[in-house]
Amino acid sequence: MNMRHEIIRGLKTEWYDNGNIGKPVIFFQHGFPDHPYIWSKQFEEFNLDFHLIAPSLRGVGNSAEGEGLSRCSFLAYELDMTEVLERSGVNQSEKIIFIAHDISGPYIEQFSNSFPDRVLGVVYLNSMPMRLARKRLLKPFQMLKSWYIAPFVTPIANRFFVSMLLEQYLKRFCPEFFDSHNRLELREAQNLLKYYQYLGTELVNFSPEPISADCESLLIFGNKDPFVDVPKGSDLDTLGSVCTLRVIEGNHWIQDTQFQQVNRILRGFIDERIRSVGKSNPEKQKRA
Amino acid sequence: MSVFAVLGNQTQKNKKEHSSGSSDVNPGMLLEFRKSQSLAYGCAIEIAQLLRVGWTEKKTAKMMDQWLGDHGVRSFFHKSFAWFGDRTRFQGFKHYTDFLPSKRVLSEDDVIILDTAPIFNGYTSDIGFTFALKPNEALNQARADLLYFRDLIPKLFMKSECLGEVWRAVDFELVRMQYDNCHAEYPFGVLGHRIHQIPLSRFPGLSVPFSVHAFWSLLSRGLMPELLSENHRGKKEGLWAIEPHLGTQGFGIKFEEILVVDDNGARWLTDDVPHLNIPSGLY
Numbered sequence: 001m002n003m004r005h006e007i008i009r010g011l012k013t014e015w016y017d018n019g020n021i022g023k024p025v026i027f028f029q030h031g032f033p034d035h036p037y038i039w040s041k042q043f044e045e046f047n048l049d050f051h052l053i054a055p056s057l058r059g060v061g062n063s064a065e066g067e068g069l070s071r072c073s074f075l076a077y078e079l080d081m082t083e084v085l086e087r088s089g090v091n092q093s094e095k096i097i098f099i100a101h102d103i104s105g106p107y108i109e110q111f112s113n114s115f116p117d118r119v120l121g122v123v124y125l126n127s128m129p130m131r132l133a134r135k136r137l138l139k140p141f142q143m144l145k146s147w148y149i150a151p152f153v154t155p156i157a158n159r160f161f162v163s164m165l166l167e168q169y170l171k172r173f174c175p176e177f178f179d180s181h182n183r184l185e186l187r188e189a190q191n192l193l194k195y196y197q198y199l200g201t202e203l204v205n206f207s208p209e210p211i212s213a214d215c216e217s218l219l220i221f222g223n224k225d226p227f228v229d230v231p232k233g234s235d236l237d238t239l240g241s242v243c244t245l246r247v248i249e250g251n252h253w254i255q256d257t258q259f260q261q262v263n264r265i266l267r268g269f270i271d272e273r274i275r276s277v278g279k280s281n282p283e284k285q286k287r288a
Numbered sequence: 289m290s291v292f293a294v295l296g297n298q299t300q301k302n303k304k305e306h307s308s309g310s311s312d313v314n315p316g317m318l319l320e321f322r323k324s325q326s327l328a329y330g331c332a333i334e335i336a337q338l339l340r341v342g343w344t345e346k347k348t349a350k351m352m353d354q355w356l357g358d359h360g361v362r363s364f365f366h367k368s369f370a371w372f373g374d375r376t377r378f379q380g381f382k383h384y385t386d387f388l389p390s391k392r393v394l395s396e397d398d399v400i401i402l403d404t405a406p407i408f409n410g411y412t413s414d415i416g417f418t419f420a421l422k423p424n425e426a427l428n429q430a431r432a433d434l435l436y437f438r439d440l441i442p443k444l445f446m447k448s449e450c451l452g453e454v455w456r457a458v459d460f461e462l463v464r465m466q467y468d469n470c471h472a473e474y475p476f477g478v479l480g481h482r483i484h485q486i487p488l489s490r491f492p493g494l495s496v497p498f499s500v501h502a503f504w505s506l507l508s509r510g511l512m513p514e515l516l517s518e519n520h521r522g523k524k525e526g527l528w529a530i531e532p533h534l535g536t537q538g539f540g541i542k543f544e545e546i547l548v549v550d551d552n553g554a555r556w557l558t559d560d561v562p563h564l565n566i567p568s569g570l571y
Contacts, residue, residue, distance in 0.1 A: 009359065010358060066358075070354075070357055070358070075351050075354040078351075079338075079358065114340065114343065114347075115338075116340070116342070
């Protein structure tokens with residue numbers, strides 16, 4: 001894989017870039033405990049026709065951690081990613097398809113809300129935007145599935161928790177995780193806990209900015225995901241934008257385990273979004 | 289009556305008290321202050337170029353603080369401010385809290401002011417930059433008038449016996465040019481304030497928007513000689529963050545930058561500032 005390493009705002013930053021400058025851009029963001037390699041099946045599928053960019057979150061691979069939680073904030077992420085896009089040769093006027101997995105959903109949501117003119121569409125893959133996550137986390141079933149968030153957001157103890165229990169837990173509930181994650185080190189998983197800590201504070205303090213992006217979004221969920229409960233159609237009202245919900249047979253890492261089906265859905269969404277470019281006021285509708 | 293005639297009308301009784309003394313600022317320190325100011329302007333320009341319709345003042349100001357934090361700033365003289373539209377002229381501001389960044393959303397036609405004051409490696413800077421996201425003829429005219437004050441203020445510093453005269457002369461010119469004096473609305477109605485090297489600047493500022501570093505810096509030196517207000521008394525040598533703020537129909541415009549005043553006279557720290565050369569994509 002063609003990984004780029006550059007210093008961005010003082011920190012070493014790593015991202016996958018296939019270098020297809022000028023082609024439509026797809027931006028992938030991995031979650032926890034992951035790295036850009038989790039998208040390898042999508043890279044194979046879209047490599048020829050698209051400019052693919054997939055950054056590592058801070059603390060993963062060669063992307064350096066920041067001091068404290070400072071570089072895990074939504075604003076830091078937005079500043080970092082605008083720089084990544086610029087250095088990848090993505091023009092300011094190019095519209096981008098964003099694909100988020102797991103905890104990266106809120107980050108992609110914030111980015112797309114800040115720069116609506118750069119967004120062609122957003123795909124949340126077993127992931128949710130912050131507005132939806134705050135609502136869903138109050139539902140008993142999702143609360144049960146999210147039990148691990150409490151130990152994850154507890155400073156210091158969370159590192160022990162991950163080192164002692166994460167592997168056993170994933171082996172028990174997500175055995176397929178180990179098929180595609182042989183490159184991830186425990187240290188990297190522990191580094192990513194900072195994102196949980198930041199999101200934990202945001203869950204409490206989050207003050208939504210006015211929604212400036214009414215971009216079309218697609219939510220894809222695996223019906224056997226042990227961490228994310230599939231939202232109901234009525235929950236999607238929170239998003240206030242055109243969105244489609246797709247539920248498929250699968251677990252948490254469906255982009256890897258169910259890649260053929262996921263790629264087919266992504267291809268359909270991306271093609272439809274590209275066709276729609278130029279239509280300034282797409283008809284608002286909800287499909288669930 | 290010219291602005292210099294206003295200065296001439298001032299009494300001479302405090303001439304000895306306000307006569308020049310030597311400045312404590314050496315060239316090495318000026319270089320550090322310049323780095324701090326360049327960083328602050330770099331922040332304002334980059335955030336200005338990222339700014340989108342729909343952002344709130346709060347988000348914009350937080351983004352500036354984040355940017356500066358990522359570039360090594362550990363504390364602030366004051367945290368960043370952003371004002372949009374008619375808030376740039378402090379329309380309807382009654383309380384201290386009205387100056388804080390609000391949930392006001394940016395519209396396409398708004399004039400924008402970004403103002404921040406980082407302490408970088410112990411050296412304070414305080415900058416202000418006014419711009420718009422699309423061409424604005426009224427703003428261009430006001431900017432030309434604002435730059436007249438950029439030329440005028442160093443001359444006023446050189447000619448005046450006390451700095452209260454500078455404040456009054458600027459006010460006189462503002463009125464003559466049919467602008468409102470918005471800097472009179474600032475706390476203590478200041479046209480500017482002194483800036484200093486700050487010890488222990490790696491410690492967090494604790495209070496917002498003005499940090500304990502700011503309070504210590506000003507209060508430990510007696511406060512009033514540190515503020516360029518209408519009734520200023522004290523020597524004029526040192527470094528000043530000068531911020532003339534003009535108000536006109538529907539918007540305000542200001543710049544803020546460091547003025548060096550020493551035995552050699554009064555001069556701006558650098559001419560490499562965005563109000564003299566508007567960055568691409570901004571108006």
